[in-house]
Amino acid sequence: LALVCPLLVRVLKERSAEMKKKGAQIVGSIGQLVRDKKDFDPYFPQLLPHLQSALVDPIPDVRATTAVAFGTLARALPDETFTKELLPWLFLTLKSSESQVERSGAAHGLSEVLVALGRERIDDCVEEVIQRAHDTTCSADVREGYLGLFVWLPGSMKDSFLPYVEKVLRCLMLATADESKSVRDIATRAAGVICSRFGMKASVLVMPILEDTLFNECHYARHSAINLVGGVVESLMKGARQFGQDLLLAEGVMTREKRQFTLAALYMVRSDEWRSVAQAAAQVWKAIVQNTPRTLKEIMPILIRRIITNLASGSAEKVKVASRCVGELVEKLGGRVMQEIMPIFEQSIKSNNPLIREGVCIALQAVIDSASRDLIRDHVSSIIPAVQQAICDPEESVRRAASAVIAHEEAGEQAIHAVIPGLLEQMLNPPAMTQAEVDPSRERAMDGLSQLVLLQPRVVMNKLLPKLCKEPVDLMKVRGLGCLAACDSDDIIRSFSVMIPAVVSAMVCPEGLEDDSDLRIAAIASAGQFMKPIDGHGLSVLVSELTAAREADASPERQRAVAHLFAEFLRTTTASLAAYASVIQAPLLEITLTATEEEVWAAGHDALGALSKAKTANVQVPQKAAAAGASGDDVQVLAVNVSEMRDCIESIAERYEWQTLPGLSFPGSLEHLYPIYQVALINGAAEARQVAAKGLGDLVTLTAKPILEAHRTFAGPLIRVLGDRFDAFVKVAIIDTLRLLLEKVGPSLKQFFPQLQTAHVKCLSDTDAQVRSRSCATLGLLAGLNPRTDSLLTKLAKGASAPDADVRRSTLQALVTVQSKLTPMNAATQEAVSVALLEAIVAEDEEERVIAARGVALFLVAVPEKATEILGQVVVERVQHPNWIYRHGACCTLAGLCAEGGEAGYTHVREAVGDFEDALKKLLEDDKVPVQSAAVDLFLSIGQLPTAEPLPESLSALGTQVAKKHGKKVAPPGF
Secondary structure, three states, rough: OOOOHHHHHHHHHOOHHHHHHHHHHHHHHHHOOOOOOHHOOHHHHHHHHHHEEEEHHOOOHHHHHHHHHHHHHHHHHHHHHHHHHHHHHHHHHHHHOOOHHHHHHEEEEEHHHHHHHHHHHHHHHHHHHHHHHHHOOOHHHHHHHHHHHHHHHHHHHHHHHHHHHHHHHHHHHHHOOOHHHHHHHHHHHHHHHHHHHHHHOOHHHHHHHHHHHOOOHHHHHHHHHHHHHHHHHHHHHHHOOOOOHHHHOOOOOHHHHHHHHHHHHHHHHOOOOHHHHHHHHHHHHHHHHOOOOHHHHHHHHHHHHHHHHHHHHOOOOHHHHHHHHHHHHHHHHHHHHHHHHHHHHHHHHHOOOHHHHHEEEEEHHHHHHHHHHHHHHHHHHHHHHHHHHHHHOHHHHHHHHHHHHHOOHHHHHHHHHHHHHHHHHHHHOOHHHHHHHHOOHHHHHHHHHOOOOOOOHHHHHHHHHHHHOOOOHHHHHHHHHHHHHOOHHHHHHHHHHHHHHHHHHHHHOHHHOOOOOOHHHHHHHHHHHHHHHOOOOOHHHHHHHHHHHHHHHOOHHHHHHHHHHHHHHHHHHOOOOOHHHHHHHHHHHHHOOOOOOOOHHHHHHHHHHHHHHHHOOOOHHHHHHHHOOOOHHHHOOOOOOOOHHHHHHHHHHOOOOOOOHHOOOOOOOOOOOOOHHHHHHHHHHHHHHHHHHHHHHHHHHHHHHHHHHHHHHHHHHHHEHHHHHOOHHHHHHHHHHHHHHHHHHHHHHHHHHHHHHHHHHHHHHOOOOHHHHHOOOOHHHHHOOOOOHHHHHHHHHHHHOOOOOOHHHHHHHHHHHHHOOOOOOOOHHHHHHHHHHHOOOOOOHHHHHHHHHHHHHHHHHHHHHHHHHHHHHHHHHHHHOOOOOHHHHHHHHHHHHHHHHHHHHHHHHHHHHHHHHHHHHHHOOOHHHHHHHHHHHHHHHHHOOOOOOOOOOHHHHHHHHHHHOOEEEEEEEOO
């Protein structure tokens, strides 16, 4: 060994392939010849690197010889030597990405070593290789290297490999569908090795795997399987000495049934959509079949069963191939094949296997697709019985496939007319009002009809509608109406006139009145289904029909039913309702506002809520959006025309003589009405804001007081808009609404009193007279509700000196109006008010003087302790003043005090004015008409005091004369 081993090292280094082969053979022989294995241990590490290089040599013969030498050494040397050194290297090289040559040499060497190491090592290795071959996380090079082991292992193991054939071949056929070409090639090569070595011995194991792969989804795998099947069949026929004969007649090759099964699979693959696969199948078919018509006749039952099985497999590729095969059979053989396959279909449709029944229906559809109209017409009588049974099958997939056959365009209406009556009879009889009365067979019949509607909607709808809408309506009829939702929307719209009344009839019958009744639930659900796709013109028709259904009977049950249908439509529709919101809202307002029963009101209220949440589209009809005060993406409630909404509410209110509406007496009545007005009030154009404010005023008038108190917060937006710069007509409408609100639920608005005061005081400075006058009146109303008026009076007193005459008059009028509701004032407020009023009674403007005079009178009535001071020091001095303006102001004050203060006021006047009769006489004779008119008012006020001291007759006569001169009527009892 000491002399030979160095020579072997040198030989293995040689470039000559022959020298390397001889060297590898000698090393293997030494392993067998050495008696004591320990003698070889010192030299093996020197030889191993060179043997490894030879195993991955580019020359195949060198690799093969070296692999055998490794196997020989593995048998001769201890197991530990290879376990520690050689096996890890072989596995590492097997996964190498450097070269396919290296992976092939490692696979060959590993196969020889594994055989030498024993069965246990082979079992472990085969499991690992199969696992890695399907691991998609591994690279293609790794998968290729592992699969390459099966190219050499069968040859190394010989018949001992037989137990692994089924498992390994299945793995290899799956690998033929790999995305990597190198993996597919090595898998096909390895499968060919197994088939050529074990095809004859283990055809029972090999052929089923190959035949399954014939219908793999990957065309590469199908192509490989066809070639392998041809090779196995060829080897079987050679072994039976019948090569070149017809496979069907080759008695020594498999069983007859197995031969028919194989031929049926091959014939089907001839219809593959990939040309390369179809051509390969045709070549194999030609090689093993000599008489195609005779063979088809023999294999037809098995072929049809195989087609049916493939059609029902769920595999897309199997379904495609089987359908194309049926079509090809019908196209080529026509009536002959129909006569043979129809009995098979009729028998198979009765199978207990649902997949078989589904496959029959798919096959019938393929037959109709490929057959001529004349051929279908001749055999439709045999097609209908088969699908009539399948359309009511317990399995949904079977029913779906059967409906596709019945509704096929080529089958004509004859099939539909023949099937539908039976389905209707099974579904509708006997009548059912609860779900408990509906058995599974009726459910299946309805599902079958649903499938037919999907495929032939108009034809089926025309057949179903008269039956489903016929009185009396029951549970299955209304559910059947829901199935028609799949029909064309135009057909549904044209049928609303019968469909809507039928659904409403179901909801108002005794069995449909309860909310949780099966009939009501089904009616609402079905209506939702066929109303959901409606849009455009159909919306108008739908609203018209629902309104007609409501008006057909004024009963609460019918009103409630229609409201529920509206709500269901609005919740399910995806259509844009921007242009139709007002049309939809009108009947809902009628139902909701006039409802006297809470259930009816709740249904209408729910429908209004659904309308508020329905899709109104961000891009709205411009006219509607502007009228509604809605624009852009800011719209959060529906963009209805608020003017139309108010008109609708007004028409209802007029019928109730503007009394509280029944529908506005329930808790939450304003929940879906107020937000619509609010959007227009805040975001709208001026006209929309005005309508919204008036609409809110209408709601205040028509709503029950407790309900209005619960929604008092809507005063906030009104106040906010009132404080902004808007047109006068908008402010007038808002002020009127706020006044109505204060009159009805004033105390509940306590939290808004400060904002209300501020907003209305600001309106006193408005340029519009109506705004100022209405604000003035509302401030008086507000003062009567708010006990804290000092700050308000102080503001008004300051505003009385405004530079603008109109503003001064309005502020003075407000000051006087507030005083009419006056509560005790503090000293500072008294001073501010008295100063403002006393300055105003000598103003240049006559109207200001009149207003201020009445204010002074009211002030003295409220603060009598100031009467002597003010009358004596200010007013009385001005009665005889040379300036007539002073006289006029003083006289108006005295007249007002007598009118507002009664006997006490008159007493203050007489006490303050020393010679009252003389002063009154002079005032009545004053040369200024305003002074005379004020004196007449004083004279008449005294006359209205029943217990006042009578005036002298001459003075009374003078006063009467002057009063008549000014067109004022003198009335008893004071005269």
